[in-house]
Amino acid sequence: MGSEQCRTEDLCDRSQRVEPTEAEVARDRSQPGEPSDAALVRDRSQPVSIRDVARAAGFSYQTVSRVINESPNVSDATRDAVLAAIAELRFRPNRAARALAGGPLQAVTVLATSTSLYGYAAAIEGIEEATREVGFAMGFRTLKGVEPEAMHEAVERAIEPASGLIVIAFDPAGALALECVPPEVPTAAMIQAPAAGLTPAPSHVWIDEFAAAKAATKYLLDLGHQTVHHVPIPDWSGSTPRLAGWRAALQEAGVQPGLVLKGGWTAEWGYEAGLALAKQPEVTAVLCGNDEIALGLMRAMYENGRAIPEDVSVIGFDDVPYARFAFPALTTVRQDFKALGRVCFARLLELGEAGLSIGHAETPQAELVVRETAGPPASATEGSSARPPPRATA
Amino acid sequence: MGSEQCRTEDLCDRSQRVEPTEAEVARDRSQPGEPSDAALVRDRSQPVSIRDVARAAGFSYQTVSRVINESPNVSDATRDAVLAAIAELRFRPNRAARALAGGPLQAVTVLATSTSLYGYAAAIEGIEEATREVGFAMGFRTLKGVEPEAMHEAVERAIEPASGLIVIAFDPAGALALECVPPEVPTAAMIQAPAAGLTPAPSHVWIDEFAAAKAATKYLLDLGHQTVHHVPIPDWSGSTPRLAGWRAALQEAGVQPGLVLKGGWTAEWGYEAGLALAKQPEVTAVLCGNDEIALGLMRAMYENGRAIPEDVSVIGFDDVPYARFAFPALTTVRQDFKALGRVCFARLLELGEAGLSIGHAETPQAELVVRETAGPPASATEGSSARPPPRATA
DNA sequence: CGATATCCTGCATACGTTTTTCCAATCTGT
DNA sequence: ACAGATTGGAAAAACGTATGCAGGATATCG
Secondary structure (H helix, E strand, O other), X not given: OHHHHHHHHHHHHHHXXXXXXXXXXXXXXXXXXXXXXXXHHOOOOOOOOHHHHHHHHOOOHHHHHHHHOOOOOOOHHHHHHHHHHHHHHOOOOOHHHHHHOOOOOOEXXXXXXXXXXXXXXXXXXXXXXXHXXXXXXXXXXXXXXXXXXXXXXXXXXXXXXXXXXXXXXXXXXXHHHHHHOOOOOOEEEEEOOOOOOOOOOOOEEOOOHHHHHHHHHHHHHHOOOOOOEEEOOOOOOOOOHHHHHHXXXXXXXXOOOOOEOOOOOOHHHHHHHHHHHHOOOOOOEEEEOXXXXXXXXXXXXXXXXOOXXXXXXXXXXXXXXXXXXXXXXXXXXXXXXXXXXXXXXXXXXXXXXXXXXXXXXXXXXXXXXXXXXXXXXXXXXXXXXXXXXOOOOO | OHHHHHHHHHHHHHHHHHHXXXXXXXXXXXXXXXXXXXXXXXXXXXXXXHHHHHHHHOOOHHHHHHHHOOOOOOOHHHHHHHHHHHHHHOOOOOHHHHHXXXXXXXXXXXXXXXXXXXXXXXXXXXXXXXXXXXXOEEEEEEOXXXXXXXXXXXXXXXXXXXXXEEEEEOOHHHHHHHHHOOOOXXXXXXXOXXXXXXXXXXXXXXXXXXXXXXXXXXXXXXXXXXXXXXXXXXXXXXXXXXXXHHHHHXXXXXXXXXXXXXXXXXXXHHHHHHHHHHOOOOOOEEEEOOHHHHHHHHHHXXXXXXXXXXXXXXXXXXXXXXXXXXXXXXXXXXXXXXXXXXXXXXXHHHHOOOOOOOOOOOOOOOEEEOOOOOOOXXXXXXXXXXXXXXXXXX
């Protein structure tokens, strides 16, 4: 109701001011003369321009532009008047026009391999939330099915004027994409870990997965397991921080490292690895590259009569929402990708000349969440029970 | 090879033509005179404009525009020459400029409550894939935390010139957002089901969940269950197609309907519902509003000594990727949200005046995927076993 | 009180594209 | 061969915003 009334007033105000200065309208709307009924045509979806605001406030539209862009050379009185007019008219700047005129950063495009994998989806959610706070638009482009040779082209396509880039470089495709970004494009990235030796770019963010994997592996070792096996997530440089952390813990404990299986992102990979591992009775503990893998592996273990955690302990990575409802509930390393997304966008903002920033952007810590899938090895208590799984076929 | 040669010729052509006509360049680049070194400044991220293409092809830049927009009044020879120049220079039209000049639809913004819930993530993936095929940009905006009163404002903010809208209206917030979209904005939507009685908008798409829920319920009934209970997903109008289908199957079978629990989207809700249901021995079959709910419910059942499927059968909805790796593997109703996303975008495209379209866009069918969580009730075979779950605490 | 520095504002132009208008060239039919 | 019809291509005006430049107003100082 209130807003309804407000809008009516706006209309009145506007028509009252505009009517007597028909000439002014024509002059103001486009430098050379123009059919004077221009005002009547303004009923499109984005009807109010800075010119309308300027007219309402009684200044030239350039001054309005200065207010919007927080130019220092505007008197407080003018600024307030313009701001009031902006609020009054519910003006929102036209993104396309700003971009065209070389305005400041006002959008991000996220480049990622997937939207449905948990880590990616959560990161996107965090980024979106952050963009909303500062009025940025968020675009999205997938890297799926892009051949390495075509990556340059794919990245180029994602670049728009007045728009930054956030690359989720958790996987080979993402990392390659990151390398393909021209240096002049404002870019931030979520990476697995900074390259060894090099000082990481300030706009690259990551969670310390090395330490987390090491701690998780140590946790299993401390439980009494002889060694720990690993099913990694995909990588392209021969290792991942998760794998490296696992290896480091094993070395530190002076223990012979377990097997490294073939890795992937999905439960299928975990299932395959589980099938292979289940056949080997000496396998009692597995650190999985992510929770999907862990879930698939657990399934394979059960199918082969290996009880969890009695016969084999499993630890996942990420803490997907359903991990705690798995059966048994999955012990895992929680990673707050949403928070990391926020941080990443904050870094991008710091790159831009715009004085914008968002609140609450601290790099999250990984954290071991102990639930039910990890316990002492059977040898530490009694013989393996190898109880068959609770299936209908039992 | 042929095209290779062609390109070389173009290059020669170009340098020969451009060099001697420095003045022409200046004239061409901006109507009033301009510092003639403008060409030197062109080393930004989007360096090549239609003017560059025109110069390379030997035509005016307006002709290039016509070729791009497939205007009929361009000779084949001219078109080919321009197209060659475009390929040569790797020209890509500037989205902002096209939008500003009132060009055709070239972007979509997806409005949805969540990115991480499976159905949403999959739909987004489908939409993204489809947008890529026709060179559209894809934006994304979340509805999370938007109060109903603020919805209009939130939707308005998501509207950009030359950009359509896709609303994922599976939930109350999405449905409200859909209502808030001004009629002049090209919009398509994914909905739960068309409103009863009304002819659905041609740009609204949905999967026949009613039939699927009915079939799933019937499947349980045919297995010998006395009745089926239901844990719904959230809704605002008192029902959902899934719930209605469930009820219809029960009515058709002349069976007293089971309980309708309080619903939500996540496993937590299913867990709570499961806790309540597990206490009632007469509960032998539950249709869940989605797979997360089913997983949470299964967990609650196990914790209370109710074996699945021996004591209670469970059917989920959606077929999330990890459903088949759950333990027992979840019987569920598969829904191809990715395909639905494609279809939705195809509908949006049909709305636009642009003659664009994408391949492979048929509304997907829901499909019951029989796995391990549904079986005949214990009464149909013998007494309930109530075997304790395979936990460490056992 | 006048001069100078400072601050604010308006003017003109640019951004890359679409679109409308218009003219020239080509083709058709007789 | 000529009038008319048709077609191909060019010119110019938008679209909404940003910004360098210059001029005007105001404040400060001598």
